[in-house]
Amino acid sequence: MSPKAIAPLPGGHYWATPHAPFPLDGPNGHDEVFPGAHCVSDGKWVTFYKNGEEVWACNAVYAAAHFDFAPVASACSTAG
Known part of the structure; x- marks a missing residue:
């Protein structure tokens, strides 16, 4: 059985929340986004913002x- 393919997050502006549960002690960026953040996707890369500042970025498949x-x-502005 092959793993299910994940489609990248389409281009656009979103409010993102990490899936729960998630590790807060790892350097994976989820803690920067918790409990939620504004993000912008171009369909390949997703950038997350809080209070108008970029806090983290990842590829669109990882984000999805x-x-x-x-x-x-x-x-919407990049304020989150």
């Missing part, structure tokens, strides 16, 4: 696999 996303208006 490890976070939940809710679309937000694209006119």
